[in-house]
Amino acid sequence: MLVDEDAQSRAEDELYQAVAAQEFPCVGAKSAMARGTLKVIACHRLDSNWNDVTIHRALMEWAEEYRADPGGLRSLAISFEGPIDIDEARFETLMWERIQSFADKDAWLGHPYDHRVSADPSDPHFSLSFGGEAFFVVGLHPHASRPARRFPRPTLVFNLHDQFERLREEGRYDTMRAKILKRDVALAGDINPMLARHGEASEAAQYSGRLVGEEWRCPFSDKRLAG
Numbered sequence: 001m002l003v004d005e006d007a008q009s010r011a012e013d014e015l016y017q018a019v020a021a022q023e024f025p026c027v028g029a030k031s032a033m034a035r036g037t038l039k040v041i042a043c044h045r046l047d048s049n050w051n052d053v054t055i056h057r058a059l060m061e062w063a064e065e066y067r068a069d070p071g072g073l074r075s076l077a078i079s080f081e082g083p084i085d086i087d088e089a090r091f092e093t094l095m096w097e098r099i100q101s102f103a104d105k106d107a108w109l110g111h112p113y114d115h116r117v118s119a120d121p122s123d124p125h126f127s128l129s130f131g132g133e134a135f136f137v138v139g140l141h142p143h144a145s146r147p148a149r150r151f152p153r154p155t156l157v158f159n160l161h162d163q164f165e166r167l168r169e170e171g172r173y174d175t176m177r178a179k180i181l182k183r184d185v186a187l188a189g190d191i192n193p194m195l196a197r198h199g200e201a202s203e204a205a206q207y208s209g210r211l212v213g214e215e216w217r218c219p220f221s222d223k224r225l226a227g
Contacts, residue, residue, distance in 0.1 A: 003042045003043065003044060003081065007042045007081060008040075008042040010042070011040050011041075011042035011079035011153070012040045012042075014079070014151070014152050014153070015038070015040050015077055015079060015151075015155065016033060016038070016040075018151060019033050019038065020033070023183075023186070023187050024148070024183075024187075025148050025180050025183035025184040025186075025187055026148065026180055026183075027176060027179055027180055027183070028073050028075075028159075028176060028180070029075060029157075031072070031073045032072075032073045032074050032075050035072050035073070035074075037072060037073065037074035037075070038074070038075050038077065039062075039074075039075070039076050039077065040077045040079055041055070041058055041076070041077070041078050041079065042079050042081070043055065043078055043079065043080050043081070044080065044081055044082075045080055045081060045082045045083060046080040046082070046083065046091075046094045046095070046098060046154040047082075047083055047094050047097075049098075049101055052098065052101045052102065052105065053105065055078055055098075055102060056101075056102045056105045056106065056130065058076065058078075059076065059102060059106075059130040059131060059135070059158060060106075060111075060130060060131035061131075062074075062076045062130075062131075062133075062158070062160075063130055063131035063132060063133035063135075063160070064131060066133060066160050066162070066163070067133070070162065070163070070166070072163075073163055074160065074163065075157050075158065075159050076157070076158045077155055077156070077157045077158075078155065078156045078157075078158070079153055079154075079155045080153055080154040080155065080156075081153060082153065082154070083154070084142055084152075084153060084154075085142075086141065086143065086154070087143055088141075088143060088144065088145060088208065088209070088210040089210065091139065091141045091143070091144075091154060091208060091210075092139070092207075092208035092210050093219070094154070095137070095139050095154075095156060095207065095208055096208075096218070096219045096220050098156065099128065099137065099156075099207075099220060100219075100220055100221075102128075102130060103128065103129075103130075103220070103222050103223075104223065106129065106130050106131070107222065107223040107224050111129070111130070111131055111132055112129075112132055112224075113129040113132075113222065113224045113225075114127070114129040114132055114133055114134040114161070116134060116161070116162075116165075117129065117134040117161060119222040119224055119225040120225055121202055121204040121218035121220050121221075122202055122204075122217075122218065123202060124200055124201055124202055126202045126203060126204055127161045127203065129222075129224075130158075133160055133161070133162065134160070134161035134162065135158045135159060135160060135161060136158075136159055136161060136203050136206075136207070137156050137157065137158055137159075137207045138156075138157040138159065138207070138209075139154075139155070139156055139157075139207055139208045139209050140154070140155040140156075140157065140209070141153070141154045141155070141209075142154075144209045145209070145210070145211065146184075146188055146192060146209055147187050147188050148184055148187055148188065148192075149209035181195070193211060194206045194209070194211060194212070202218070204218040204220065205218070
């Protein structure tokens with residue numbers, strides 16, 4: 001147990017209630033929750049490396065479970081107890097510190113980078129890779145400017161890249177994406193300017209939810225890029 005049982009139950013309840021809310025725009029998350037494949041892990045703090053080894057192990061296991069049973073949508077949400085009073089820039093910094101730590105552990109263990117994506121965060125085909133599977137991240141926190149990204153505590157939601165590639169192959173991705181965009185506009189009043197399709201612009205700029213310009217540089221470097 002990463003935290004006490006009460007904290008784990010609270011983290012699960014908060015996330016499930018947020019996703020179940022009628023106005024919540026991400027129908028993919030709603031689908032994962034309905035299937036029982038939206039997993040929540042409660043951890044201590046986003047500004048601490050206390051749980052990094054355990055979180056990385058969970059990502060490896062998540063990748064392995066997906067390869068064994070790749071059907072449907074699933075998400076792994078890492079919910080941190082704090083810090084709560086942080087702005088978007090600070091959340092972004094802490095988020096990348098944790099991601100860097102997870103990636104360093106993955107490289108140290110000798111896991112290959114998923115060959116279907118790039119390890120270069122400036123590349124339009126960039127995604128993270130843990131346990132040989134590509135992931136992208138959706139960051140949530142109390143002071144996010146986009147309503148869909150606001151959440152009572154800092155949370156990193158890891159989604160498998162391959163599951164959306166499968167939706168593209170099945171001809172279902174564009175329909176789902178359009179539905180999410182329409183629901184997000186209804187919630188926020190405008191379209192999220194940071195959204196882009198994989199292969200058109202690096203998804204790294206989207207992870208934190210903060211509005212950034214073309215001058216933004218991702219504070220992440222994977223040790224496997226040079227190899």
